[in-house]
Amino acid sequence: MKLSNKIVFGLAAAVAAAIVVYIARRSDTKRMLNQIADEGYETAHDILFPDKNIQAKHVQYGPVITI
Secondary structure, eight states: OOOHHHHHHHHHHHHHHHHHHHHHEEEEEEEHHHHHHHHHHHOHHHOOOOTTTOOOOOOOOOOOOOO
């Protein structure tokens, strides 16, 4: 097999794997959103994406007491 054929085959395999991963993640997200919609929960970020821990820096006005 020529080197160019190996490269093309490798790229095709990588693209196919990326598509499969994309479809799997999309399917999981849709399933989770449908379940949440059926149960009547709000669509808050912490409910939709419980595995993501977001510690956003926010501005707090007024006195800040740190212990």
